[in-house]
Amino acid sequence: MTNSNHKVASIFEGTKINDGGSLGSIEDTKLFDPIQVGSWSLRNRIAMAPMTRCFANDETGVVGSEVVEYYRKRAADGIGLIITEGIVISPRAKGNPGVPGIYTKEQIGSWKPVTEAVHKEGGTIIAQIWHVGRMSHHELAGGQMPQAPSAIAAKGDVPRFRKPYDTPEEMTLEDIQEVINQYAQAAKNAVEAGFDGVEIHGAHGYLIDQFTYEFANKRIDQYGGDLKKRLTFMKEVVQAVIEAVGADKTLLRFSAFKGDNPAYMWDNPEEAVKTFVEMFKEVGLTMIHPSTMDYTRVISDGKNFHQLVRKYWDGIMVGVGSLNPKEAEKSLQEGTIDVAAFGRPLIANPDFVHRLKQGESFVEYDAKVHLPTLV
Template sequence: MKKNHLLDPINIGEWNLRNRIVMAPMTRSFADDETGVVGPDVVEYYRKRAEDGIGLIITEGINLSPRAKGTFGIPGLFTEDQMTGWKKVTDAVHQEGGTIVAQLWHVGRLTHHELTGGQPPQAPSALKAKGLVHRLHKPYEMPEEMTEGDIQKVTEEYAQAARNAIDSGFDGVEIHGAHGYLIDQFNSEATNCRKDRYGRNLIQRLTFMKEVLASVIKEIGAEKTIIRFSEIKDDLPDYKWKDPEESVQAFIHVFQDVGISILHPSTNHFTETLVNGMTLHELVRKY
């Protein structure tokens, strides 16, 4: 039986990838800070990655609204000018034979009103993060606890950003549900103390993620959607799941419910075991 090799082509969803090499998302902060528009330097950056032969490129995190922004120079995907800038990127990547997806990002409480047009950070609960805002070097501010109306609005913003991504020439999107950002803030008992249907227990805390995924899938299809999830939190370095196996099972159950199968488990330590000698990726494969 032939073994699969890194340079062998593979089909994932609707993507016919020329090999199994994936470029992980990396924050670049190269966009115009006022407009969130990417320029020729970003076009050339991603063109070169495609020219290098990468099978799948996942972009840096892209804001789905002004309130999603967590530091300087982060691009957006919610205005016509931003879409025009990204269209030049996707055209360049496709001309090199590459495949590229947009990572959609909302940092939630991990920001400051000086970055979000004067608006306070948003979060599932009014719990202030410890530490300093990336590059701004000011303390995180007390976030505004999101109402159900706020949650619905942000869910719609994810769906619209996904549509904008496809209209800008992207081959799909990755939803950033990891590392202690907004979706992950809902997922975790450390940042979510709500008593409504978005809180109380693990299954209900995953409701926001589930609704975001369902809205994006309805807009562009499950075969074009990736979900990134994690145990690790950027602002809570010592955080651990109380029951890793229960947590992974709950996440997988949500993914199965909405029909998504392209998963991006994220960890800083790929060989670290979580339970019964299994790593995060081994646990995910188990279920």
């Protein structure tokens, strides 16, 4: 398939990002091909990865006009799919200062100008719904202790808060059901706010993920045990969200990576991936977002994470992990992924798609420059 974006054979020539080199001469670039993903008709296969920004009002979780402009700029540039920063589903879900919420009427209302602005620019935007679980502190979680599958503290300090993680409360069965309901309600609230759907954050060692790994989950009820049983909470959250808004509006992010234990990897990555994918199919998921810090890292049998998932998954898959355009294009051409998500480069370059199409150089992301401000 060729369109006007593909007429220049050297469209990516000279483009460099994250030391990925240039794509050279490519006559038909899949990154710029439109694609149907669930209910979303995307104008290209470039996604904005979810990135915590902490620019909401810390007391209310409400976002303001600067957040509207932040996402509008990326939509105006032509991003196919915008996945927002993590948006918490309750006061106890919060794990960083200044993160937005989507559980009060005021919060829902504050997101409406964001979604309206993105849609006016022809964009698609989904809300990443989030609960950090044990990776928090009671001063952030409304004065309550963090929640987790077991009363085991995460290692390290809360990012941007510089206090050690609290030892969480072990969730009762009633707590678990309440949080599942909060995920479903957050998904409904997101649609009410004008979002095109949601991404469930089930990765990186946050609450849903904490149920999946053995050193955070020591339960002996139906939510603990072997990996299949430890996936029960994730399964029930996904089922509830799909029932609330539909499988065609539900994306799930999952990972082996744990924020408080970066060296962690499953003992048998292939068996773990098979177990996850079996559950995804069982609940009727059609779209997943496997997440890794390094897309190219080989984890099993010569395959990277996404290649291993693709061995067992034939649905829509978003790729992420310090991707550069060359790697993304190659993975799209091979059919490993369907959409390529880019993170920090989109913070530093609001005109990322324009620069990519024109083969212009990119501004390098610098946390000292780009972290404190919305650009």
